[in-house]
């Protein structure tokens with residue numbers, strides 16, 4: 001039998017490296033096996049770091065699972081995966097192999113796999129592994145036995161360069177992007193760039209979330225908006241994309257697990273459940289493939 005002809009030897013080959021396929025045919029075959037039963041593929045992204053992509057992605061996925069869907073959360077943040085921390089799954093590892101690694105399943109129907117589960121330690125930097133970026137991403141999607149999923153939510157790294165192209169290529173089809181921003185002008189400029197990148201890549205934009213949008217007083221429930229009110233919503237209108245909601249700055253959102261599960265009555269959890277409902281209405285209404293408006 002001809003050995004698998006990938007440049008980097010493939011630890012995932014169900015034929016134990018003897019499939020004889022060349023690199024791209026091998027990957028396409030493997031990805032079709034792993035992602036063939038995934039109905040909707042959604043990216044959570046922004047050009048800017050620290051705006052809350054991982055928090056929104058983890059809670060969107062958990063909220064969809066709480067609403068009864070089978071959901072995968074794939075943490076593709078190659079520059080610094082924080083899904084293990086955000087989901088309370090630090091220390092989890094993926095055991096790659098021909099049969100596919102089992103994702104973590106912290107809730108019934110909520111499956112999680114992170115680039116962080118491939119690292120030796122949570123403090124390991126992956127920046128130096130540039131040449132292997134694609135390989136890490138390939139392992140995340142093609143190495144995990146995702147099973148049947150109604151949704152696969154992908155937490156993207158900051159930026160919209162090579163990683164966006166690589167993830168889009170690996171997924172084959174992306175049904176929608178959720179753009180995350182805060183209301184300050186720097187983040188808004190970054191989110192405009194993210195919208196431009198989505199449009200250039202034919203990725204439909206599901207809508208925009210304004211995160212950390214105001215402080216809710218734990219005593220009186222009143223809100224303070226340090227960057228002014230309505231920045232994200234106005235930006236969404238300018239870009240011609242739906243506004244999916246405003247998530248307040250809420251200490252409960254840093255709960256070591258999705259806040260929609262850990263603190264369901266908190267202001268952040270309520271806002272994030274509503275974001276998930278709006279995403280569902282938009283994609284389920286449009287069917288797979290979604291629409292940009």
Ligand SMILES: Nc1ncnc2c1ncn2[C@@H]1O[C@H](COP(=O)(O)OP(=O)(O)OP(=O)(O)O)[C@@H](O)[C@H]1O
Nearest residue numbers: 049050051052053054055158212248249250253254
């Ligand atoms: N609504 C919120 N209220 C309070 N803290 C929040 C909220 N959303 C996110 N955070 C906190 O802000 C920080 C950044 O959030 P997160 O890691 O989700 O952002 P990110 O955009 O994914 O970052 P990176 O670009 O580094 O991957 C984290 O400490 C997170 O707990």
